[in-house]
Amino acid sequence: MTLSTDGFIFPGISTRVVFGSGTIARTSEEVERLGGSQALVLSTQNQADEARALADQLGALSAGTFSEAAMHTPVEVTERALDAFRQSKADCVVSIGGGSTIGLGKAIATRTGVDHIAIPTTYAGSEMTDILGETENGRKTTRRDASIRPETVIYDVDLTLTLPADMTVTSALNAIAHGVEALYAPDANPVTSMMAVEAMRAFKAGLPVLRDAPRDPDARSLVLYGAWLCSTALGYVAMSLHHKLAHTIGGSFNTPHAETHAILLPHTASFNAAATDALTPMEEIFGATPGAGLWDFAKAQGAPLGLADLCLSEADLDTAAEIAVQNSYANPRPFTQDDIRALLQAAWEGRRPEH
Numbered sequence: 001m002t003l004s005t006d007g008f009i010f011p012g013i014s015t016r017v018v019f020g021s022g023t024i025a026r027t028s029e030e031v032e033r034l035g036g037s038q039a040l041v042l043s044t045q046n047q048a049d050e051a052r053a054l055a056d057q058l059g060a061l062s063a064g065t066f067s068e069a070a071m072h073t074p075v076e077v078t079e080r081a082l083d084a085f086r087q088s089k090a091d092c093v094v095s096i097g098g099g100s101t102i103g104l105g106k107a108i109a110t111r112t113g114v115d116h117i118a119i120p121t122t123y124a125g126s127e128m129t130d131i132l133g134e135t136e137n138g139r140k141t142t143r144r145d146a147s148i149r150p151e152t153v154i155y156d157v158d159l160t161l162t163l164p165a166d167m168t169v170t171s172a173l174n175a176i177a178h179g180v181e182a183l184y185a186p187d188a189n190p191v192t193s194m195m196a197v198e199a200m201r202a203f204k205a206g207l208p209v210l211r212d213a214p215r216d217p218d219a220r221s222l223v224l225y226g227a228w229l230c231s232t233a234l235g236y237v238a239m240s241l242h243h244k245l246a247h248t249i250g251g252s253f254n255t256p257h258a259e260t261h262a263i264l265l266p267h268t269a270s271f272n273a274a275a276t277d278a279l280t281p282m283e284e285i286f287g288a289t290p291g292a293g294l295w296d297f298a299k300a301q302g303a304p305l306g307l308a309d310l311c312l313s314e315a316d317l318d319t320a321a322e323i324a325v326q327n328s329y330a331n332p333r334p335f336t337q338d339d340i341r342a343l344l345q346a347a348w349e350g351r352r353p354e355h
């Protein structure tokens with residue numbers, strides 16, 4: 001083990017976390033703890049039943065539900081949600097769902113200053129971060145601000161038992177992508193690095209069990225624990241090339257978020273592993289060099305492996321490579337447009353990376 005003599009800053013972790021099985025029953029207690037008296041419950045249409053059940057459970061603390069959350073937090077949805085929020089006289093929001101619903105909770109909280117309790121039901125990891133990506137007129141903009149971070153996160157393992165097998169795997173790989181980039185982040189610190197490595201161990205132990213027994217409570221616990229760790233790491237450090245590529249491809253070609261991350265990850269990890277030893281702990285966890293180990297792990301879990309499976313053409317790869325080099329951002333390994341184009345070709349073909 002080595003520790004850089006450059007020193008580090010550990011910013012602290014400001015979100016309260018309630019983790020376990022059946023923890024959704026503690027939502028009223030958490031609303032009251034924050035001084036709230038009327039909580040608007042947010043969800044997607046798919047999870048409207050869960051939102052209504054939570055509102056019923058909150059009883060007098062409920063200001064009703066708003067179940068129109070959508071991918072990439074469209075501003076027009078936020079505006080409708082703000083109308084519902086004001087009309088219901090709510091004084092806090094509770095989001096139950098994946099990153100899309102938590103994004104809507106953040107969008108309301110940052111505009112109104114009210115408290116936000118997030119109850120994640122996927123592994124995507126928006127809940128612990130100060131990051132909000134919103135779309136308006138087809139353009140996605142992302143910003144970071146302390147007011148975006150939820151005050152409380154309730155992780156209830158029981159809510160993840162229904163997560164479909166394909167989403168379980170791609171959402172977990174989306175989380176692992178945050179862990180990988182946290183390891184080589186320019187502002188990484190020993191605590192976020194420790195969390196990222198511990199998360200990868202949890203995913204490595206839990207995911208293979210879920211492939212055969214999707215409702216195994218211990219494996220679901222381990223995987224949700226990994227998701228919490230990766231989300232926390234993401235919330236306190238900067239992301240690099242992998243996120244730039246995933247957002248470029250998702251934003252330009254409307255590919256599904258978690259699948260895009262899952263396919264790109266072995267290739268971005270392989271590319272960057274050549275320039276940093278920050279990913280070395282992954283070799284022991286995944287049993288091969290970072291890119292190859294992740295690719296083997298993803299394949300064994302039945303994850304999609306090629307961008308071609310997402311209906312991208314080779315011409316789309318040219319466009320993506322061009323966009324991805326337009327702005328500069330931190331990355332452990334410098335790159336050219338040709339480097340990115342070659343990386344995308346390997347990801348498109350679904351080839352096993354050599355490193």
Ligand code: NAD
Pocket residue numbers: 044045046047070071072073097098099100101103121122123124125126127129130131132133159160161162163164171257258
């Ligand atoms: P999602 O929130 O869009 O959910 C996908 C679908 O799965 C929805 O219909 C949802 O209702 C359903 N679903 C969620 N949990 C379920 C469960 N347990 N059982 C059955 N169905 C369930 O998908 P996501 O991958 O969680 O989030 C993706 C979005 O989150 C993207 O817009 C991404 O940009 C954002 N995100 C933001 C951050 C951040 O820090 N700001 C971090 C990660 C992801």
